Amino acid sequence: MPKRNRSPPPRPDLNLGVKPHADASMVTFLLQDKEVEGLQILKDGQWFRVPIVPNAILINAGDQAEIMSNGMFKSPVHRVVTNSDRERLTVVVFCLPNSKMEIGPVEKIINEKRPRLYKRIKNYGAICYENYQLGKRQIDAVKI
Numbered sequence: 001m002p003k004r005n006r007s008p009p010p011r012p013d014l015n016l017g018v019k020p021h022a023d024a025s026m027v028t029f030l031l032q033d034k035e036v037e038g039l040q041i042l043k044d045g046q047w048f049r050v051p052i053v054p055n056a057i058l059i060n061a062g063d064q065a066e067i068m069s070n071g072m073f074k075s076p077v078h079r080v081v082t083n084s085d086r087e088r089l090t091v092v093v094f095c096l097p098n099s100k101m102e103i104g105p106v107e108k109i110i111n112e113k114r115p116r117l118y119k120r121i122k123n124y125g126a127i128c129y130e131n132y133q134l135g136k137r138q139i140d141a142v143k144i
């Protein structure tokens with residue numbers, strides 16, 4: 001599912017960008033703008049900028065990777081802030097299973113020390129959409 005994100009230079013009365021979220025995908029491939037930075041990642045309550053590495057593809061674990069790995073992979077919360085005077089263009093590809101397929105933590109990695117953290121679910125995209133609109137962290141809806 002490819003997507004193109006265009007963040008035009010903002011007007012003072014509009015605050016465009018991408019609000020904080022974690023990706024609903026299994027994995028996301030991102031080709032950043034060659035010159036204009038904007039992506040930031042949340043870690044330990046602090047926002048960190050993601051530097052531009054020309055022509056590099058950034059790979060991000062999405063919520064479905066966190067669910068299937070029973071929390072071993074973390075799906076990071078990130079956002080895009082706008083640059084005051086330059087347009088930014090990125091290309092994003094979200095990879096995710098068919099919505100009819102049930103997914104859940106892989107059985108083999110669940111044990112007494114690492115109990116199951118997430119429910120088995122179908123169509124995670126739809127679950128996410130509802131929670132995104134409510135401004136909630138989407139993965140919380142499928143935690144046990």
Ligand SMILES: O=C(O)CCC(=O)C(=O)O
Binds near residue numbers: 038092
């Ligand atoms: O434009 C970017 O750098 C990231 C966009 C993003 O996080 C998304 O589309 O999910």
Ligand SMILES: [Fe+2]
Binds near residue numbers: 021022023078
């Ligand atoms: Fe994202």
